[in-house]
Amino acid sequence: MTQKVIIFDFDGTIADTVDALVGIANRLATEFGYAQITPEQLTLLRNFSSREIIKYSGVSLIKIPFLVKKVKSELKNKIYELKPIPGIKEALLDLQESNYKLGIITSNSRDNVTAFLSINDLDNLFEFIYSGVTIFGKTNIINSVLRQKQFKPDDVIYVGDETRDIEASKKANIRVIAVTWGFNSPEVLLKQNPNFLINHPKEILEVLRTNH
Structure with a gap:
């Protein structure tokens, strides 16, 4: 039987980074x-797609890659302060024990991710980590991983907290579990029609057992 592959987003899905990222974004606002x-705007932004957030911010598309790079650099100084999403470590251990192959695809830096995983004793759970700068999505990275690892789309499922995770997974023809504990609101995630929508990490294995 082919081993099933679960690919995770990092920020907001494994690591609770939303507050840290908002703080960094606010410090870089003038630059x-x-x-x-504001807290009120954050509530509003949670209901926006990535494209809508960029349009709302008014930041030039030319500046976005430089902003992303600066945010990653600033986040590196806060890695030791970040905590895993409650329940995610137990869920990951259960998945590993159930013989799922686990990996990460993220727009964060590989250094930030590996440091966080090491600090929180999660570094032995993932068989691969891919990092890439993407403004709107991760489709190209997902497709690249599928080719390099020779994964069949039917054997892969993606777990993420943003609308762009759902969009990228659909374009790559893999199923997606959207999670409500990260950045985007349940309402806006549902509008993207994910294959599954869950509210707690323990539900990941329940979904897989029921639908694989």
């Missing part, structure tokens, strides 16, 4: 020419 994010 990159956008307004700081």
Whole structure:
């Protein structure tokens, strides 16, 4: 029987980074020419897709790669303060024990991810980590991983907390589990029609056992 592959997003799915990223974004607001994010605006942004957030911010597309790079650099200094999403470690251990192959595809830096995993004793759970700068999605990275690892789309499922995770997975013809504990709201995630929508990490294995 072919081993099933579970690919995870990192920020907001494994690591609770939302507050840290908002803080960094606010510190960089003047430098990159956008307004700081208030708690009220954050609630609004949770209901936006990635494209809508960029349009709302008014940041030039030319500046986005530089902003992303700066955010990653700033986040590196906060890695020791970040915590895993409650329940995710137990869920990952259960998945590994159930013989699922686990990996990560992220727009964060590989150094940040590996440091976080090591600090939180999660570094022995993942067989691969791929990092790439993407403004709107991860389709190209997902397709690249499928080719390099020779994974069949039917054997792969993606787990992520943003609309762009759902969009990328659909374009790559793999199933996707959207999670409600990260950045985007349940309402906007549902509009993207993920294969599954869950509210707690323990539900990942339940979904897989029921639908694989």
